[in-house]
Amino acid sequence: MHIVVCIKQVPDSAQIRVHPVTNTIMRQGVPTIINPYDLFALEEALRLRDAHGGEVTVLTMGPPMAEDALRKALTYGADRAVLLTDRYFAGSDTLATSFALSQAIAKVGETFGMPDIVFTGKQTIDGDTAQVGPGIAKRLDLLQLTYVAKIASIDLDAHEITVERRSEGGMQMLKSRLPCLITMLEGTNEIRRGSLDDALRAARSQIVKWSAADAGIEDLTKCGLRGSPTVVKRVFAPTSRAEKAAQIDTTDKSLRDLADDLIAAIFTRQPALEQELAVDGGA
Amino acid sequence: MSTANRETPSPTAGRAGMKKELPEQFKDYRHVWVFIELERGQVHPVSFELLGEGRKLADKLGVELAAVVLGPPGEATWHAVAEAFAYGADLAYVIEDPLLAHYRNEPFTRAMTDLLNTYKPEILLLGATTLGRDLAGSVATTLLTGLTADCTALDVDADGSLAATRPTFGGSLLCTIYTLNYRPQMATVRPRVMAMPQRVDKPVGRVIQHKLAMAEEDVVTKILGFLPDNQSAKANLAYANVVVAGGLGLGAVENLQLVKNLARAIGAEYGCSRPLVQKGWMPADRQIGQTGKTIRPKLYIAVGISGAIQHRVGVEGADLIVAINTDPNAPIFDFAHLGIVIDAIRFLPALTEAFTRRLSPHNRDKLAS
Numbered sequence: 001m002h003i004v005v006c007i008k009q010v011p012d013s014a015q016i017r018v019h020p021v022t023n024t025i026m027r028q029g030v031p032t033i034i035n036p037y038d039l040f041a042l043e044e045a046l047r048l049r050d051a052h053g054g055e056v057t058v059l060t061m062g063p064p065m066a067e068d069a070l071r072k073a074l075t076y077g078a079d080r081a082v083l084l085t086d087r088y089f090a091g092s093d094t095l096a097t098s099f100a101l102s103q104a105i106a107k108v109g110e111t112f113g114m115p116d117i118v119f120t121g122k123q124t125i126d127g128d129t130a131q132v133g134p135g136i137a138k139r140l141d142l143l144q145l146t147y148v149a150k151i152a153s154i155d156l157d158a159h160e161i162t163v164e165r166r167s168e169g170g171m172q173m174l175k176s177r178l179p180c181l182i183t184m185l186e187g188t189n190e191i192r193r194g195s196l197d198d199a200l201r202a203a204r205s206q207i208v209k210w211s212a213a214d215a216g217i218e219d220l221t222k223c224g225l226r227g228s229p230t231v232v233k234r235v236f237a238p239t240s241r242a243e244k245a246a247q248i249d250t251t252d253k254s255l256r257d258l259a260d261d262l263i264a265a266i267f268t269r270q271p272a273l274e275q276e277l278a279v280d281g282g283a
Numbered sequence: 284m285s286t287a288n289r290e291t292p293s294p295t296a297g298r299a300g301m302k303k304e305l306p307e308q309f310k311d312y313r314h315v316w317v318f319i320e321l322e323r324g325q326v327h328p329v330s331f332e333l334l335g336e337g338r339k340l341a342d343k344l345g346v347e348l349a350a351v352v353l354g355p356p357g358e359a360t361w362h363a364v365a366e367a368f369a370y371g372a373d374l375a376y377v378i379e380d381p382l383l384a385h386y387r388n389e390p391f392t393r394a395m396t397d398l399l400n401t402y403k404p405e406i407l408l409l410g411a412t413t414l415g416r417d418l419a420g421s422v423a424t425t426l427l428t429g430l431t432a433d434c435t436a437l438d439v440d441a442d443g444s445l446a447a448t449r450p451t452f453g454g455s456l457l458c459t460i461y462t463l464n465y466r467p468q469m470a471t472v473r474p475r476v477m478a479m480p481q482r483v484d485k486p487v488g489r490v491i492q493h494k495l496a497m498a499e500e501d502v503v504t505k506i507l508g509f510l511p512d513n514q515s516a517k518a519n520l521a522y523a524n525v526v527v528a529g530g531l532g533l534g535a536v537e538n539l540q541l542v543k544n545l546a547r548a549i550g551a552e553y554g555c556s557r558p559l560v561q562k563g564w565m566p567a568d569r570q571i572g573q574t575g576k577t578i579r580p581k582l583y584i585a586v587g588i589s590g591a592i593q594h595r596v597g598v599e600g601a602d603l604i605v606a607i608n609t610d611p612n613a614p615i616f617d618f619a620h621l622g623i624v625i626d627a628i629r630f631l632p633a634l635t636e637a638f639t640r641r642l643s644p645h646n647r648d649k650l651a652s
Contacts, residue, residue, distance in 0.1 A: 134420025146416070169322065170510050229463075230462050231462075258625065260637050276524065
């Protein structure tokens with residue numbers, strides 16, 4: 001089977017800092033990583049390949065430096081990496097991103113074989129929208145299976161797949177058809193370490209680099225800023241509350257007294273709480 | 284896989300500043316719609332929260348607020364319609380069909396896009412739940428319109444455009460996003476981000492019924508079963524009245540027990556900030572913040588949490604925020620109401636004990652007598 005995994009290179013959010021005066025993101029020196037949610041998708045794809053045979057292609061759209069993320073994915077054992085990079089993609093919102101990626105996936109299909117499954121992560125840690133996966137599914141007319149916790153079975157001859165899908169209040173057991181798009185839930189597996197062979201192969205591998213034209217995109221008005229119906233009008237830091245937190249004075253007090261002081265301050269501000277807590281907890 | 288974080292913020296700002304000319308085919312799009320999420324006979328509370336927010340937008344625009352109810356034929360669907368009116372809808376669009384008994388992407392996308400194309404609202408709001416996000420992405424891509432996910436504030440500006448604000452750059456800044464030249468303008472909002480409006484008993488008003496142009500054989504994906512969550516093991520953070528959460532300041536995974544002990548003593552749910560989930564100290568369903576759960580408890584106690592913006596936007600709806608942190612300059616003290624600068628690992632046992640003492644029925648009886 002052929003599986004395409006869409007990944008994104010993101011800044012390691014734990015290390016992002018905002019410039020205190022200009023309110024801009026200080027990107028310098030912030031290391032980049034593969035979006036952590038995408039690793040669950042990649043591992044699931046690698047497991048399916050190991051069980052059923054075939055190939056895993058990783059695909060990303062991004063600046064030339066996104067090649068690092070692809071090479072990392074190869075070290076985990078992906079068979080092929082495609083980088084979609086072009087200045088026309090700059091400023092893409094979710095709709096324009098799903099357009100470019102779906103065109104690239106179609107081209108991957110033409111060039112390397114039609115995919116049976118396209119995987120994405122549940123969402124990214126920088127955009128957090130969870131909308132690009134569904135967008136790709138709709139544009140490629142793939143069955144859409146989001147928040148998948150487990151792939152229960154795949155029957156390649158019958159083109160059937162059964163999955164467990166996280167939904168509100170429980171798990172749905174769904175039977176659907178290949179080809180499909182799956183967004184993988186977090187915590188469902190753990191990315192493998194990757195073998196030495198894979199590491200060596202990754203270092204030697206040629207990464208396929210496509211511009212918009214290479215990916216067969218003719219209508220550039222659907223790409224980047226021009227192809228994005230949404231417009232960011234303002235970026236700002238949230239305003240602080242007028243007053244800072246009222247502090248409990250900790251000088252020369254025992255822990256016991258401090259605890260009583262804090263509880264008294266809580267119930268002074270929210271008198272109704274005491275009754276409520278006594279009913280729920282306490283005792 | 285998304286790019287709400289644009290690489291080039293300045294040109295976007297420039298484009299947004301250009302004079303807006305809504306294309307002719309969108310000029311008759313009017314009114315505000317809220318999708319009512321009905322699953323297994325229950326309306327998700329986020330739908331009522333959105334009706335409250337939709338009411339404000341509709342009043343500012345001087346238009347009507349409509350609820351969209353998609354469900355199976357029968358009582359549950361009509362109960363949802365009645366509730367939508369009680370929470371402020373002026374009218375309801377209803378599709379009753381057996382295919383809409385349980386959520387599946389294909390029939391729901393079809394039902395929603397048909398309604399949108401027929402009745403043409405200017406704004407559509409959905410809950411940013413697993414269901415709402417699955418549906419919103421499909422619908423927006425089908426209609427090729429703009430969708431702003433996980434908004435934390437909604438407003439209409441002077442020329443009537445929806446101004447949707449959401450955290451960006453991993454939650455370190457906020458941005459306001461417009462859908463200038465397309466309709467409807469779509470936005471999702473996470474549960475508990477907006478306040479629950481007052482419920483007022485009202486008769487069912489105007490209802491517009493529509494048919495689903497689809498049969499079961501047109502739907503590829505079949506539901507084989509449903510396994511409800513074990514309610515006792517599952518965190519119900521979003522709707523908890525009291526929440527205690529721990530952050531990196533706890534130092535070691537064992538110290539989480541101190542947070543759990545306090546939570547048990549006061550009948551609270553417990554949770555954590557994002558880094559603890561990333562470290563594998565707690566499961567993802569207990570994460571509080573923009574990428575986890577948004578909470579609106581009456582009391583929130585944050586222990587060893589520095590208070591990054593992505594955490595802040597998830598807890599700001601709490602009535603009372605109490606911060607316990609060793610660092611007097613931690614940003615959490617900028618939005619907490621009460622603070623104490625102290626080593627939480629030493630302080631939490633004393634606090635748990637003090638709460639237990641104060642709340643125990645025995646002591647309360649003594650106080651009352």
